[in-house]
Amino acid sequence: MQIISADERLREIRGAKVLLQGRTGIGKTWQARTLDPERTLFIDCEAGDLSILDWPAPTIRIDDWPDARDLACRIGGPNKSFPPTACYSPAHFEAIGGYLENLDQYQNIFVDSLTAISRLSFRWAEQQPESYSERSGRKDLRGTYGLHGREMVLWLNQLQHARAKNVIFVGILERVVDELKHVEWQLQAEGSKTSRELPGIIDEIITYEFLNFNDNQPPLRGFVCSNPNQWGYPAKDRSGRLEPIEEPNLGRLLSKLTNQHDPNPKGENP
Numbered sequence: 001m002q003i004i005s006a007d008e009r010l011r012e013i014r015g016a017k018v019l020l021q022g023r024t025g026i027g028k029t030w031q032a033r034t035l036d037p038e039r040t041l042f043i044d045c046e047a048g049d050l051s052i053l054d055w056p057a058p059t060i061r062i063d064d065w066p067d068a069r070d071l072a073c074r075i076g077g078p079n080k081s082f083p084p085t086a087c088y089s090p091a092h093f094e095a096i097g098g099y100l101e102n103l104d105q106y107q108n109i110f111v112d113s114l115t116a117i118s119r120l121s122f123r124w125a126e127q128q129p130e131s132y133s134e135r136s137g138r139k140d141l142r143g144t145y146g147l148h149g150r151e152m153v154l155w156l157n158q159l160q161h162a163r164a165k166n167v168i169f170v171g172i173l174e175r176v177v178d179e180l181k182h183v184e185w186q187l188q189a190e191g192s193k194t195s196r197e198l199p200g201i202i203d204e205i206i207t208y209e210f211l212n213f214n215d216n217q218p219p220l221r222g223f224v225c226s227n228p229n230q231w232g233y234p235a236k237d238r239s240g241r242l243e244p245i246e247e248p249n250l251g252r253l254l255s256k257l258t259n260q261h262d263p264n265p266k267g268e269n270p
Contacts, residue, residue: 012163012164013164014163014164014258015107015108015162015163015164015165015166015167015258016166016167016203016204016239016254016257016258017159017160017166017167017169017201017202017203017204018166018167018168018169018202018203018204018205018206018250018253018254018257019114019169019171019187019198019202019204019205019206020168020169020170020171020206020208020250021170021171021172021173021187021205021206021207021208021234022172022173022207022208022209023172023173023174023209024172026208026209026210026221027051027208027221027248028112028113028170028171028208029048029049029051029052029112029113029170030051030052031208031248031249031250032052032055032057032110032112032250033052033055034249034250034251034252035057035108035110035250035251035254036107036108036251037055037056037057038057038105039105039106039107039108040057040106040107040108040109040110041057041058041059041060041106041108041109041110042057042058042059042060042110042112043059043060043062043071043109043110043111043112044059044060044061044062044112045061045062045068045111045112045113045116045117045120046112046113046115046116047061048112048113049112057110062117062120063120064120064124065120065121065123065124065125065151066124068117068120068121068155069087069088069151069155070096071100072088072155072158072159073087073088073092073093073096073158074093074096074097074098074099074100074103075099075100075103075109075158075159075162075165076088076158076159076160076161076162077093077099077161077162078090078092078093078094079158079161087154088154088158106165107164107165107166108165108166108167108168108254109159109162109165109166109167109168110168110170111159111167111168111169111170112170113169113170113171113172114169114170114171114187114189114194115170115171115172115187115188115189117152117155118148118152118189118190118191118194119190121148121151121152121155121190122144122145122148122190122191124151125144125145125147125148125151126139126144128144128147130143130144130146130147131143131144131147145191145193148190148191148193149191149192149193149194150193152189152191152193152194153193153194153197153201156194156197156198156201156202157201160201160202166254166258168250168254169202171187171188171189172187172188173185173186173187173188173207173209173233173234174186174187174188183232184232185207185232185233185234186234187234199236203236203238203239203257204225204236204237204238204239204242204257205234205235205236206223206224206225206235206246206253207223207224207233207234207235208221208222208223208224208248209221209222209224209231209233211224211231211245221248222245222246222247222248223245223246223247223248223253224244224245225237225242225243225244225245225246226242226244229244239257241256241257242256242257
């Protein structure tokens with residue numbers, strides 16, 4: 001156990017862990033263009049990169065849950081509290097080759113999207129022994145959702161420990177109406193555990209939406225960064241550095257959060 005002095009902690013490079021959520025088609029993936037492509041690693045989980053086809057950033061494509069876990073381990077490093085047989089343990093970390101090649105080159109990890117990642121996790125969980133009843137051999141959805149929820153939280157915690165990196169999770173925001181006609185905006189993800197525990201794991205929840213200010217002007221795109229707000233959108237600012245509404249430019253938002261210069265001053269909004 002080591003005490004880190006105040007001066008050492010203040011000199012550390014720290015990244016922000018951000019959920020950027022909004023309705024389909026608002027331009028969430030396009031926001032990657034506001035980041036320096038040479039300093040950004042794009043994690044493609046849903047083959048939805050049409051809006052950034054000419055954006056020259058390196059990409060890793062994830063098609064199944066084991067690959068997603070390996071990638072998180074190679075970015076976040078080993079967790080010494082886990083036994084050798086567990087995912088994210090030092091043994092797992094060594095078995096998959098240690099830290100990702102050229103990881104120091106990247107300041108930003110852009111995950112597109114958390115919604116798609118949750119589907120990969122759920123699909124994997126459905127095939128595990130825990131998803132079947134020991135007595136009847138039939139599928140047990142409670143077991144599936146329980147395993148899936150634990151897997152997702154561990155995966156998010158693993159990426160949270162990449163302290164020096166900005167990790168941006170893109171997610172689809174959906175409007176949910178219950179039997180009592182109560183309207184709520186929620187992250188679209190398999191199971192409820194991920195959406196419920198996510199606010200306690202990440203630093204920032206940013207809703208990217210068309211905002212109507214009731215000023216007889218057309219709605220404008222904007223980042224909603226605090227809650228409560230007049231639209232009822234989910235938001236959270238752990239840093240205390242953001243205005244309730246910020247311009248829709250992810251690069252400048254990250255600079256504001258981490259006290260860094262604008263990584264891509266030529267980036268324009270869609």
